[in-house]
Amino acid sequence: MSCFDVQSFRQQFAFFTQQPSWVYLDNAATMHKPTAVIDAITLFYQQQNSNVHRGAHSLSQQATTRYEQARADVAQYINAKQAAEIIFCSGATAALNQIAFGLMHTVLQPGDRILLTQLEHHANIVPWQLHCQRHGVIIDVVPLTKDNQLDLDAYNQLLKLKPKVVSFCQISNVLGHIQPVKQMIAQAKLVGAITVIDGAQGIVYEQPDMQQLDCDFYVFSGHKLYGPTGIGVLYGKFDRLTELTPIFAGGEMIDQVSFVNTTFNQLPFRLEAGTPNIAGVIGLSAAINWLQKFNIVEMQKHKLLLLKHFYSGLSAIKGIDLLSSPVHNAGIVAFNIIGEHHSDVADLLNQQHIAVRAGQHCAMPLFSYIQQRGAVRCSFAAYNTLDDVNQCLLALEQAVEILTA
Structure with a gap:
């Protein structure tokens, strides 16, 4: 009980x-939002509204401090090694697209294989398909057993094809079935695969520990964790994040720009182009801090x-x-x-x-x-x-x- x-x-x-x-x-x-999240967003807009990272005035400096504290809050919650491994984006879909597009040419080459499962959300299928169609990358799919659970024997057989990337959901958004994520990650690493975990449903089921899971990437949306819509997280091991080519450009993600050449900023800013969803980040932080009271x-x-x-x-x-x-x-x-x-x-x-x-x-x-x-x-x-x-x-x-x- x-x-x-x-x-x-x-x-x-x-x-x-x-x-x-x-x-x-x-x-x-x-999910619905607790009063703590709504109040945090309202307070920001009513009393603290300002852009981050670029203002000379104290309001901007305060907003920047709050924004970066939120990054630290997320890193602490999922036990990332450092705050720079937390990339804010619009949601799990945006995060998966950044990974799929970002790995092309830096890691994925024609003839490489990607291993998905039959349980995947479209956001963990279509971005990879775009590479298959354009660049000759091959997708393999893990089937299900008769009771609609993942066929782990088939998974092990498909790993023998040595996929470059293994990407799968922690929990099926349709069936609710929980995958043995830690075991599957360990098996994928034995064949040298990069591991991507769609934690959109998993983030609210349990508090994930990136050091225990040891996945290369983990993504989730704030609104599945009692937070606001329009904000999400792409976690990646620092070295893996450096392999991602940015899919959005402009704003804080640059270091130097000329009409001849552009150099990119350091992580995490290199993967956060444009004005971010500041209120959404603050709302997500409020949700995480509130949730930890239970x-x-x-x-x-x-x-x-x-x-x-x-x-x-x-x-x-x-x-x-x-x-x-x-x-x-x-x-x-x-x-x-x-x-x-x-x-x-x-x-x-x-x-x-x-x-x-x-x-x-x-x-x-x-x-x-x-x-x-x-x-x-x-x-x-x-x-x-x-x-x-x-x-x-x-x-x-x-x-x-x-x-x-």
């Missing part, structure tokens, strides 16, 4: 007092309790086709009502103020692989309650009755 005080945690979010009729189960898409392990136990209760309830509803396994699950469940369109199910839930997502969840290759048109997805956060689960289950029972009448 979890010792986590969900009601006390829930009170940190104004949304739930201002919108009490809603059951929000779309957390894999984006016990992450107890939050995990609470979500597991919700997950077990949800699976138990789903098993009693006729016609539910489960795509997600309860084993190694971070709190995301994809399912369908047999014979019914996922959008119709989601619409009926919406009519009862149950917020879920329906569709292919930016994972079209996965749905093609498992031969499904799409799915309804319920994703749980620490602020969800057993009452939320019960309301969703009741709404699903009613949806089955309506759709199958």
Whole structure:
């Protein structure tokens, strides 16, 4: 039994007092923001607003100090060796694009192989594909087992092809399945591969430790960690970051510019072109500092309790086709009502103020692989309650009755 005080945690979010009729189960898409994050952003805009790194006045100097402190906060949270290994960007998608484009020609050459998995989000497929089409890089894909878990035997076999890059999600954004990340990274390193971890869903499930994982790159979005949208993090080992060619140019990322030649700034600024999302960075820092007041392990136990209760309830509803396994699950469940369109199910839930997502969840290759048109997805956060689960289950029972009448 979890010792986590969900009601006390829930009170940190104004949304739930201002919108009490809603059951929000779309957390894999984006999470609500605690008052601490909203207040930090508001304070910056109302009292501290200024650009960073370039102003001669004290407001700019204060903003710069706060911005760089946020970088240090992120580095501490994920246990990076130094703050310069933290690159701020617009989100995990931007980070993955920077890695994919940045490695071309510096590391990736025609004929090289990249190893992905069948579980990947489009953002961890399309940027690599662009290189395959233009530069002759080959993509291999790790298949799934019958219960939609990653086939680790096949993974080991594909590693024998000696991929130059291995890039995969920590947690599936569709199924919620948790990958054995540390083991997979260690195996990839045995064949000399650069390892890239999409932590968009993993960052809120557990506090990652870059020294323990030992991956080369790790990316995440702030809005999946109770922070604001439009801000994300690209972590990379310092030497690996130096291998990335910048994909954006201008502003603070330069050292010297002439019409003949340009030299780039040092890290982290070399990969942060233009005016950054200063308020977003401050909001992300506020989210991280706020979150550390709570016990992450107890939050995990609470979500597991919700997950077990949800699976138990789903098993009693006729016609539910489960795509997600309860084993190694971070709190995301994809399912369908047999014979019914996922959008119709989601619409009926919406009519009862149950917020879920329906569709292919930016994972079209996965749905093609498992031969499904799409799915309804319920994703749980620490602020969800057993009452939320019960309301969703009741709404699903009613949806089955309506759709199958």
